Amino acid sequence: xxxxTAPTRDTRFIVNELLDLASYGNLPGFEMASTDVTDAVINxxxxxxxxxxxxxxxxxxxxxxxxxxxxxxxTPKGFKDAFDKFREAGWGTLAQPEEFxxxxxxxxxxxxxxxxxxxxxxxxxxxxxxxxxxxSALIAKGSQEQKEMYxxxxxxxxxxxxxxxxxxxxxxxxxxxxTKAVPNGDGSYAITGTKIFISAGEHDMSDNxxxxxxxxxxxxxxxxxxxxxxxxxxxxxxxxxxxxxxxGVMCGSIEHKMGIHANSTCVLNYDxxxxxxxxxxxxxxAAMFIMMxxxxxxxxxxxxxxxxxxYQNAVAYALDRRQGRALTGPxxxxxxxxxxxxxxxxxxxxxxxxxxxEGMRALCLxxxxxxxxxxxxxxxxxxxxxxxxxxxxxPVIKGxxxxxxxxxxxxxxxxxxxxxxxxxxxxxxxxRDARIAQIYEGTNGVQAMDLCGRKLxxxxxxxxxxxxxxxxxxxxxxKGGEELGxxxxxxxxxxGQQQAATMWFMNNAMQNPNNLGAGAHHYMHIMGIVTLxxxxxxxxxxxxxxxxGGTEDKAFYEAKLATARYYMDRFLPDAGALxxxxxxxxxxxxxLGEEAFATAA
Ligand SMILES: Cc1cc2nc3c(=O)[nH]c(=O)nc-3n(C[C@H](O)[C@H](O)[C@H](O)COP(=O)(O)OP(=O)(O)OC[C@H]3O[C@@H](n4cnc5c(N)ncnc54)[C@H](O)[C@@H]3O)c2cc1C
Numbered sequence: 001x002x003x004x005t006a007p008t009r010d011t012r013f014i015v016n017e018l019l020d021l022a023s024y025g026n027l028p029g030f031e032m033a034s035t036d037v038t039d040a041v042i043n044x045x046x047x048x049x050x051x052x053x054x055x056x057x058x059x060x061x062x063x064x065x066x067x068x069x070x071x072x073x074x075t076p077k078g079f080k081d082a083f084d085k086f087r088e089a090g091w092g093t094l095a096q097p098e099e100f101x102x103x104x105x106x107x108x109x110x111x112x113x114x115x116x117x118x119x120x121x122x123x124x125x126x127x128x129x130x131x132x133x134x135x136s137a138l139i140a141k142g143s144q145e146q147k148e149m150y151x152x153x154x155x156x157x158x159x160x161x162x163x164x165x166x167x168x169x170x171x172x173x174x175x176x177x178x179t180k181a182v183p184n185g186d187g188s189y190a191i192t193g194t195k196i197f198i199s200a201g202e203h204d205m206s207d208n209x210x211x212x213x214x215x216x217x218x219x220x221x222x223x224x225x226x227x228x229x230x231x232x233x234x235x236x237x238x239x240x241x242x243x244x245x246x247x248g249v250m251c252g253s254i255e256h257k258m259g260i261h262a263n264s265t266c267v268l269n270y271d272x273x274x275x276x277x278x279x280x281x282x283x284x285x286a287a288m289f290i291m292m293x294x295x296x297x298x299x300x301x302x303x304x305x306x307x308x309x310x311y312q313n314a315v316a317y318a319l320d321r322r323q324g325r326a327l328t329g330p331x332x333x334x335x336x337x338x339x340x341x342x343x344x345x346x347x348x349x350x351x352x353x354x355x356x357x358e359g360m361r362a363l364c365l366x367x368x369x370x371x372x373x374x375x376x377x378x379x380x381x382x383x384x385x386x387x388x389x390x391x392x393x394x395p396v397i398k399g400x401x402x403x404x405x406x407x408x409x410x411x412x413x414x415x416x417x418x419x420x421x422x423x424x425x426x427x428x429x430x431x432r433d434a435r436i437a438q439i440y441e442g443t444n445g446v447q448a449m450d451l452c453g454r455k456l457x458x459x460x461x462x463x464x465x466x467x468x469x470x471x472x473x474x475x476x477x478x479k480g481g482e483e484l485g486x487x488x489x490x491x492x493x494x495x496g497q498q499q500a501a502t503m504w505f506m507n508n509a510m511q512n513p514n515n516l517g518a519g520a521h522h523y524m525h526i527m528g529i530v531t532l533x534x535x536x537x538x539x540x541x542x543x544x545x546x547x548x549g550g551t552e553d554k555a556f557y558e559a560k561l562a563t564a565r566y567y568m569d570r571f572l573p574d575a576g577a578l579x580x581x582x583x584x585x586x587x588x589x590x591x592l593g594e595e596a597f598a599t600a601a
Contacts, residue, residue, distance in 0.1 A: 002313045002426030004054040006046025006116045009556065010358055012039060014365050017542050021108060021369075027376045029104045038109060041094065045113045048089060052082050053120035060123055060262030061429045065203070071250045073202040073264045079124060083157070083205040091117075092128045092157040096135065100151040111368035114298055115361065118305035122433045123262035125305075127160055127200045129298050134161025134212050137291035141229070141279035149237055150210050159233075160206040163291055164195040164213040164268060171197075172446055174214065174285060175224040179270060181215035181277075190272040191215055191232055194252075199440075201266030202234075202251035208243040209234040211268070212291065213275060214284050221282065229284035230275035248273035259432030292441060293394055297367055299441045300397035303405025304360040306434035310412035310427060311353040318346055318415055340415070348570075349411040355567040356408050358560075359532035360401055362539055367397055388463040389470075392455045393531065399447030400528025402437035409434040448520035451527070452505065464502060471495055471534045478537060483544050483561065490568035491533045494575040498523075498530050501579045508585060518589045519582035526575045526582070533572055540564035 015021050015038050022038075024030040056078045063076040086092065095110030096102025110132075117125040135154050138147060153159040170176040179193025191213060195201075202209065211232040220226030238244030252267040279287040318341040325331075326342035340346045370393070373386035413420035413427040420427040438444050456464050472495065478488035501523055509516035543560035551557055 001058060001424075002309070002430075003316075004057075004120050004309050004312060005050050006042075006119070007308060007357075007361070008042050008046045010361060011042050011046075011112055011115075011365075013539075013542075013556070013560075014362050015042065015108060015112065017546070018362055018539055019108065019365060019369055021106065024106075024369075024372075027372070027378070029106055029372070029376065032104065033106050033109065037105075041105070041109050042112055045091060046116050048086075048091065049113075049116040049120035052085055053117060053124055056082055056124065056262075057121040058426050058429060060121065061259075061433075062261075062423075064261035065254055065264040067202075067251060067254045067264075071202070071252070073204065073251055073254060073266070075203050075205055075264065076262045079262060080205050082124065083127065086128065087157040092131070093155055096132075096155040097139065100135075100139075100147070100155045102155050107368045107371045108365055111297075111301065111365055115301050115305050115308070115364065118298075118302050119309040121262070122302055122305060123260040125302075126260065126263045127203065127205060128157055129295070130163060130200050131157060131159075131161040132298070133163055133291040133295040134210060136294045137163075137212055137229070137287055138231070138278065140290045141287040142231070143278075146231060146276065146278065149241065150231065150233075153208070153241075154210060158206060159208040159210055160200060160203075161210045161212065162198055162201050163288065163295070164198050164201075164211055165288065166197045167194060168196050172443065174227060175222070177214055177216065177227060179213065179215040181217050181228060181230055181275065183217070184274070188274050188276055189215075189217070189230060191230055191249075191270045191275045192272055193270050195268045195270070197255065197440075198266045198268045199263055201264060201268050202254075203264050207235075208237075211249060212278065212288070213270070214288060215275075217281060224285050226282055227284040227288075228281050229278040229287045231278050232270070232273050232275035236274060258435060259429065260436055293391075294371075296394050296398040296441045296447075297364070297371070299437050300367075300394075300399075300401035301364050302437040303402035303434065304357060304364055305405075306430050306437070307353060307360070307405040307408035307412070308357045310409040310430040310434075311350070311357055313425075313427065313430075314353070314412035314415040315341075315350060317419075318350060321417075346415055349415055351563070351566050352570070353408045353412060355536070355563050355571060356404055356532070358539070358563060359535045359567060360404070362535040363393075363531060364397060364401070366535070367393055385466065388459070388466060391458070392451070392463040392467060395447035395451040395455065396524060396527050396531055398441060399444040399451070399524045400531075402434070403444055403525070404528065406431070406434045406438055444524075445521065448524040449517065452509075452516055452520040452523050456502065456505065468495070468499060471530065474534065474537055474541075478541065484537065484540055487537050487540055487564055487568050490572050491530070491537055494526075494530050494533055494572040497575040497579040498526050501526055501582050504579075504583050512586065514586035514590055518584075518586035522578040522582040526578045529571055529575045529578075533567060536564040536567045 060076040066074045093102045094105050095107045098104040167177050181189040181191050213230045213232050214227050216226050235243030236245045236247050248271045250269050252269045255265040319339050321340050322337040323340050326338050331338040331342045370386045370390040377383045409430045413431050416427050419425050475488045475492045478484035543557040546557045
């Protein structure tokens with residue numbers, strides 16, 4: 001049976017030392033996030049996830065969700081009880097606004113909890129996770145009446161939320177959606193259509209489910225410009241604010257899928273269900289994007305989460321399993337064989353995982369801080385800067401984070417040899433669960449196009465230039481130093497590769513847009529590599545200062561420096577190879593016609 005212990009020490013390092021959350025005490029909500037409070041959230045939240053959620057992960061995977069004859073869905077044994085405990089402890093309310101019953105703490109702490117929940121039990125985490133996304137959309141675009149009706153109960157997790165975009169014939173290309181919203185004449189709409197793959201679409205853990213649904217009003221343009229957003233509760237809310245009459249939305253079936261078995265992925269049939277428009281007519285996609293951007297960061301975090309839990313189990317296995325001898329001579333001559341931990345190839349996989357997870361955690365939590373700053377920074381300029389930076393980083397966190405998270409999870413399975421392939425060890429579940437994060441919330445191919453087609457060019461390239469400037473300044477400050485200098489020089493080379501790739505796009509994508517499409521995935525990975533390298537340089541700086549200050553936790557900071565060196569040695573060089581692939585352009589990729597792909601003679 002696999003186990004999970006929340007990485008509280010590393011998280012405290014990032015929150016308290018790297019991000020220095022306490023230094024933002026002048027911003028709303030941050031004044032409550034003293035180091036005592038953040039440490040308590042990290043330690044107690046970690047304990048809850050390790051003790052309550054992690055033990056349900058493997059059994060939940062084995063049992064899965066069950067759709068009953070009446071269309072209701074039963075979650076695996078223990079899930080409802082765990083969700084009650086989660087709700088009673090208020091874990092879902094950490095970063096939600098106080099006016100709707102939240103605790104108003106920084107998003108950073110909400111993200112800390114998201115990582116722990118998702119490592120402990122990704123399928124469970126999606127129920128409150130989707131609720132958070134729906135809350136963001138209602139806060140941004142809902143009417144006052146809608147906010148008052150839905151938000152307090154969603155914030156408290158008495159009610160959960162969903163997002164309904166996908167239909168059988170359209171996923172990425174939402175302009176094609178067919179779900180109709182016909183005015184009832186009383187301000188409400190009759191929603192009719194079929195949505196598929198709706199996560200947490202039906203279940204037994206909350207009193208009501210608040211669906212946010214994309215649909216088209218009569219005569220709306222037949223494109224993304226004709227999409228509106230509707231709120232459609234499973235139970236219509238009565239005059240007292242409680243769940244009343246059953247609405248016309250039913251779960252037609254649940255998908256049998258590769259992973260996240262304990263999350264119900266539903267076909268939802270809307271049959272004249274009563275809904276109300278959220279925001280303006282035909283502006284639904286923009287409203288849904290608010291939800292999706294929040295969700296994309298959460299999905300990027302899932303890449304980290306599965307890598308982390310798989311890594312923890314692989315380390316334990318590598319220290320325990322004995323096969324062969326160390327290349328440099330027996331490490332444990334008394335025993336018949338050495339632990340596999342001594343083999344450089346095993347160490348390569350473990351170090352890759354360590355360097356990725358710690359770097360990615362720093363990036364995700366910094367991303368969460370940027371989300372806070374977009375709302376709470378003191379000046380308009382600072383808010384705009386944070387907004388541009390997180391907009392640029394979101395596809396990288398989602399796309400690179402989940403590609404790499406999946407790769408790490410499979411490498412950790414590899415550490416187990418054949419036992420990794422056997423279900424009872426649990427490594428297969430981590431790989432299967434990690435896989436979905438590359439697909440939903442916009443596939444990683446779509447993330448890459450969002451980064452290269454929209455974000456790079458946005459406002460004349462202002463965001464990417466700000467990124468280059470910020471990384472460049474940290475490199476300049478570190479260069480020449482004995483410890484940090486070599487790290488900074490390595491990062492400078494990788495940054496140069498990214499700048500050259502950006503320039504290549506500028507010179508070659510306009511004349512042939514396929515050049516952009518052909519290189520977008522590579523670019524997203526180059527940027528991921530550079531961004532994590534930047535995080536490692538920043539972490540190394542903090543570690544070096546702690547060591548120079550005579551810290552008592554020398555081993556922790558020395559490990560940070562060693563891992564930073566490993567990252568620069570082993571991750572950064574890939575940026576150069578990826579740039580060369582990108583600069584090969586689209587010609588050979590798009591050269592063949594359909595007939596060349598046919599295998600039959
Ligand atoms: C377990 C699970 C849970 C999900 N949860 C939800 C949910 O809660 N709510 C919801 O609405 N949806 C949900 N989805 C749907 C998910 O978001 C879609 O599957 C995803 O967006 C891709 O859409 P698609 O499956 O139709 O693939 P398609 O859009 O058909 O894409 C197929 C392939 O073509 C590529 N492609 C398509 N268009 C382009 C393009 N323009 N440029 C480059 N490449 C392109 C894609 O990257 C992909 O590789 C879920 C899916 C799964 C499997």
